[in-house]
Amino acid sequence: MLRNALGTSIFGHTHLDISRRILGNIEHFVYQVSRLGNRNAAAWRSSYQQFVIILAYSVDLVPLARLSGHLPLPCLSPVKGVTTKSGGGPGGRRAAGGGYMKAMFPQLFRSSSPDRLKIKLTLCILVLAFVPLFTDAAFNFVWLEKYQLRVLCMWVVVQGSRMLHPLPAKAKGPHVIYFKLDRVRDKIRGVYIVRSSRLLEFEPLRLDISTEYQDWILVAACVGCLAIWCLPCVCGRMHNRVSKKFSSWVYTRLHKFFCVVTYLNLFILMFTITVLPDWTADEFLKYLVTFIDWTLIHLQKLLTSCSILFGFYLLFRFRERLALAAGLEHITVFRFSWREAFGFHIKRRPVEIFMWKAEELPSSGTKVMKANDIFVECHMGHNEPMRTRVHNNAGSECFLRESFQLNLDESDADSLMTLFIKDQGLAVSSELARLTLSTREICGIEDQTGKRRSTFDYSAENFVQLKLSPTGWIWIAVSPVDDAGDDERAPLMQEDSLMAC
Known part of the structure; x- marks a missing residue:
């Protein structure tokens, strides 16, 4: 034998x-x-x-x-x-x-x-x-x-x-x-x-290729079989006519569909393994079980990593709402501009914010028998926080008549300026009202109050009345800060105007 x-x-x-x-x-x-x-x-x-x-x-x-x-x-x-x-x-x-x-x-x-x-x-x-x-x-x-x-x-x-x-x-x-x-x-x-x-002779269907290509062919066959299994789920979420017809037909025959697809996938896998000389059915099952075992072992680490990444995504996606809930939406933590880092042109110029008066202000909750001691605090982008002096015993209405200068970045149209009307206490201050303006709104106020006037005085014609939150009114004006003229700088360039040391 x-x-x-x-x-x-x-x-x-x-x-x-x-x-x-x-x-x-x-x-x-x-x-x-x-x-x-x-x-x-x-x-x-x-x-x-x-x-x-x-x-x-x-x-x-x-x-x-x-x-x-x-x-x-x-x-x-x-x-x-x-x-x-x-x-x-x-x-x-x-x-x-x-x-x-x-x-x-x-x-x-x-x-x-x-x-x-x-x-x-x-x-x-x-x-x-x-x-x-x-x-x-x-x-x-x-x-x-x-x-x-x-x-x-x-x-x-x-x-x-x-x-x-x-x-x-x-x-x-x-x-x-x-x-x-x-x-x-x-x-x-x-x-x-x-x-x-x-020992079998070389069959015409067997592929005479390297082992690496055979592995990729088997992986592609497995992915294709998995895609056939998931056809009802994929087509159910598509909106073209063919997918809708297929979904309406297959959802009433799911038991028959999965039976036929199971045998079809087995035929595809067995045929693929047959034409690959370096693979057998038991080797495929061995590597499949090894892959499933590796996936289950690392599933805990995978879920932990995905949870951390999802948490970072939520923080980035709702960062503005979280800052608003924490009361930190007006504070700039990182004073960094990627436009400056990469050398992009930034259209930044100085403007001056004028404040005339504040009206109908609410009373401070920390004081019962005393009037409000009012001051204004301003936050905007990369500028340092600006504050006015404290107006003692101002009450619900105060004539401020103060101003401060800020750098306005016109390239960042969504940058916000926040004005706080605060009451100064013995140790801390409390917020009475606030006003939030974007860069576009500031430029609009500048067109109304700063660029069209010839003379400036504290009157209703030169200011804009804006609504405070939650209650109250404030009168403000915005004016561009121009450089000094040549006639102002000329005396400094003359020798007889220089002070002898």
Whole structure:
């Protein structure tokens, strides 16, 4: 049975002409070793050791560094003879070579040079094939670079054994391949290793591409299957005609839809795995479970990070309302302008705010038997807070007749100026009313009161009456601050006007 299986599936696909006699001898050896395996471990190990020495001698792949595992296999020397462990180093005995080899493998010595090389490679593959019959341990195999043996990607997987997976070593010199008996992921000459312990010829549907591209194709297939699953949810939120018709049709047949989609997704996944030579169904399930396990482990950290980011978003989105609720909307915490940092042009000029009088002011809640001691406080953008003097015993109406200068940034049209009418107490001050104006409104008041007048005096014609919050009125005017004329600066430039030191 082994002779027929190996002769048909392996050597038929690789076109290696191996005589039935060689296969018969190999099958007989395997049968003897399998019988001795349960009775006398030392006996079948010795037979296996001798068989490996014979194959190594016939294949002539020197140096065949070692085949190790649970078996105490010998270290083969780079000469035609093989030194065993019992020999004790250079003086040890040589393995029987020529006569025994000619008797056991007569086809080997009658073949031509190309056929002999094919037989050598075949015997080497057989060594790798029979090891899983006896042990599950990993073993190493070293071959010479001069042979360019790129067929080492091909392995024979026998019934009851695990898969072989190569892990190339990083060491220089002769190429070393570490075989682990777990899986096979490569191909050679159109022959693939599959999980069912069979060798299949290269099928037309299989993709001959690198492993990385195969991984991306499988990821894309998984995303596509997930998208098909979510079609009712996605189309239900779309407003085009096709989505509406599909949603109205599928929502009455959800049980049938998900049954059909489940089988369709399974077909898509299995077909994708079939055409990818480096993937199998159990490997896909293994990585899928690993991904789900990793997701659940990191789910807590993910939720914590998302909560922190969402909290920062809420703070940024409702920063103005939060500042208003805290009573800090008029305070500029960071006096920084990104326009200045990046060198953009800023249209900033000084203006003067005139205040004539305040009327109908409410009484302070901290004072019962005393009139209001009123002063005005102003906050605007990057300007420092400005305050007037305190007007003692002003009550509900006060003639202020004061002014202060501010820098008006016309490039920031949404900047706010806040005027507070406050009552000065013994230790602290309390707010009576306030007025909030934007840059646009200040420029509008300037057009009415500052740019159209020829003379200025504290009268109703030169001021604008504005409503305070929550109650009261204030009269203000805005005037631009012009630079001094040349006639004012001229005396300072004359030598006779300078003071002698």
